[in-house]
Amino acid sequence: MNIRDESALRELNLYPLWVRRGTAAEVESVSTPLAPVVETYNANAAMVTTISKPAPSPTPNIDMPDVGALSWPQLKAQVKECTTCKLRAGCTQTVFGVGDEKADWLFVGEGPGADEDARGEPFVGQAGKLLDNMLAAIQLKRGNNVYIANIVKCRPPGNRTPESDEIAACLPYLRQQIALIRPKLIVALGKTAATSLLGRDATLGSLRGTLHDFNGTPLLVTFHPAYLLRSPAEKAKAWQDLCCARQKMLS
Numbered sequence: 001m002n003i004r005d006e007s008a009l010r011e012l013n014l015y016p017l018w019v020r021r022g023t024a025a026e027v028e029s030v031s032t033p034l035a036p037v038v039e040t041y042n043a044n045a046a047m048v049t050t051i052s053k054p055a056p057s058p059t060p061n062i063d064m065p066d067v068g069a070l071s072w073p074q075l076k077a078q079v080k081e082c083t084t085c086k087l088r089a090g091c092t093q094t095v096f097g098v099g100d101e102k103a104d105w106l107f108v109g110e111g112p113g114a115d116e117d118a119r120g121e122p123f124v125g126q127a128g129k130l131l132d133n134m135l136a137a138i139q140l141k142r143g144n145n146v147y148i149a150n151i152v153k154c155r156p157p158g159n160r161t162p163e164s165d166e167i168a169a170c171l172p173y174l175r176q177q178i179a180l181i182r183p184k185l186i187v188a189l190g191k192t193a194a195t196s197l198l199g200r201d202a203t204l205g206s207l208r209g210t211l212h213d214f215n216g217t218p219l220l221v222t223f224h225p226a227y228l229l230r231s232p233a234e235k236a237k238a239w240q241d242l243c244c245a246r247q248k249m250l251s
């Protein structure tokens, strides 16, 4: 195990567990112990059979951008100049998304926070550091076959949850990003990302443990890293979700 792997597993509260249970040689194999975890998860949560279909997007009382035919440069330019919803008035800049534009993995969060608003990049700061370690725990790295985006591209004031009209106004951009990336798996980070993409309200708990469908792309739901920072006891469940995601990609 390299230092990065160890750091990632410590962040997820997993590293001491592996050390206690295994010899040094067994600890080295931590990158491949996914099947037992997935089987347990499947048994507990009736995973992977699923498939919930997304509902139509809500229709806001504002002009939604027509972006369905835009290329990457056109889409980036339009987002940069966007003033479609009221969030733009209170943010420093739009936060488009970052990563490999042909990635197999797409991670979607809720919206930019203060650090993201200042840097113009999603998931920086403490939540970003945890996300990077979550990625490392399943042998992924930001920018390398991974794309990261948010449901809304402008920071909601005070880091409040985006409102439904704001989500509906911004979602066409993310939909077009998904159409351009064509990921093999979408991982929705938190309830807002999950319910916005699936087009229906539900608890995070009810959405975890099921393989959903987003316009033909498998979608899994797990916790938002910011929530995990506040509720570290849930990191073990996030690890289960990540293992299932990786298992799905290997299948």
Ligand code: SF4
Pocket: 079, 082, 083, 084, 085, 086, 087, 088, 094, 152, 153, 154, 166, 169, 170
């Ligand atoms: Fe435009 Fe999205 Fe920003 Fe609203 S949040 S102004 S729709 S880019």
